[in-house]
Amino acid sequence: MSTTTSQQYTGKLAVIYPGQDDSLPFQQLAERLGVPLYPSLNDRTPEEFFLTRRNGCLKLLDKELLKKGGLTVDIEPRNGEQRSWPAPKDGALAQALGRKTKTVIDATTGWGQDSLHIFRMGYELLCIERSPVMAELLADGFARLAQQDWMQRLNLRPPLLLQGNAIDLLADLENPPDCIYLDPMFPPKRKKSALAKKSMMVLRDLLGDDQDKEQLFEAALKAAEKRVVVKSPDYAEPLGGKPSQSFQGKLLRYDVYLKS
Ligand SMILES: C[S@@+](CC[C@H](N)C(=O)[O-])C[C@H]1O[C@@H](n2cnc3c(N)ncnc32)[C@H](O)[C@@H]1O
Structure with missing residues (x-):
């Protein structure tokens, strides 16, 4: 993962050193993100968001979550997903990705x-994520994934993660x-x-809406060999105009744009 020093979190985010482990990785994390490092958790700090390690995972917390668990990249299969590898390619997401698809870039991880x-x-x-904080959480999640028995047994490596703006990165694909x-x-x-998940609400509060999604769609359409799939809430207009196909999920849609 490449990292960018960022001023975007100043006054908003801090790293908390939980006290038991080596403090160096926490100092380095705070330096990479350009945010303060605090020696303990307390609710008097001006920042709204915190990164710390709990139960072996890097976690993102807001003040509401300080005394609870915190949010982390969950590497366990979702409800109803088969636990074998490879899991069957069924459901709306697999239909949208396409039967002949082998390689995928998730440009908004x-x-x-x-x-x-x-x-x-x-x-x-291949995964792309522009937020340096989310990229840190993903790198931690993918490192935990690499340690799973089933990954090691099958000699699998977690997906490669690039941190940066996909609009630029997609233009330079080999x-x-x-x-x-x-x-x-x-x-x-x-x-x-009431239906929004806490993890998505925190993401929205931390990063805001993605204002440049039209440019991202254009960049994706140029860069993909065969198709672009856009996941949208069911109330939103299709991002790239009328899609070639659409697959309905629960409260969401996968719009597919095929390249001729
Ligand atoms: C709604 S979330 C994606 C949730 C994800 N599909 C999941 O299953 O957890 C959107 C994410 O896309 C990232 N993003 C938006 N535009 C991007 C861009 N141009 N390049 C890279 N990442 C982008 C945001 O930073 C945010 O983390």
């Missing part, structure tokens, strides 16, 4: 939940993938949706 689903179905996957997958942040239908 976020919490990695779609990426990990795609990876577990056996596609060859090998175009069959499919580019996009799940940018759309404005919510209502200000606070």
Whole structure:
């Protein structure tokens, strides 16, 4: 993973050193992100978000989560997903990716939940994430994935992760993938949706909506060999105009744009 020093989190995010482990990795993390390092958790700090390690995982917390577990990249299969590898390529996501697709780039990796689903179905996957904080959480999640028994037994490596803006990175690809997958942040239908997951609410509070999703779509359409798949909430207009195909999930849609 490449890292960028960033001023974007100043006053918003801090790293917390939990006290038991070697402090150097925490200092280095704080330096990479350009944010303060605090020796303990308390709710008097001006920042709203915190990164720390708990139970062997890098975790993102807001003040509401300080005394609870915190958010981490969850590497366990989702409910209803088969635990074998490769898991069967069924369901709306696999239909949208396409039967002949082998290589996929997830250009908006976020919490990695779609990426990990795609990876577990056996596609060859490259992940891109522009937020340096999310990239740190993903790198930690992928490192934990590499340690799983089933990964080692099958001699599998976690997906490669690039940190940066996919609009630029997709323009410089050496090998175009069959499919580019996009799940940018759309404005919510209502200000606070009871259905929104805490992890997505924190992501929105930390990063805001993705204002440049149209440019990202254009970059993806140029760079993909065969198709672009856009995941949208069911209330949102299709990002790239009328799609070639659309597959309905629960409260969401996968719009597929085929390249002729
Ligand atoms: C809605 S989240 C994706 C959630 C993800 N599909 C999951 O399963 O966890 C959108 C993510 O895309 C990232 N993103 C948006 N535009 C991007 C771009 N141009 N390049 C790289 N990452 C981008 C945001 O930083 C955010 O983390």
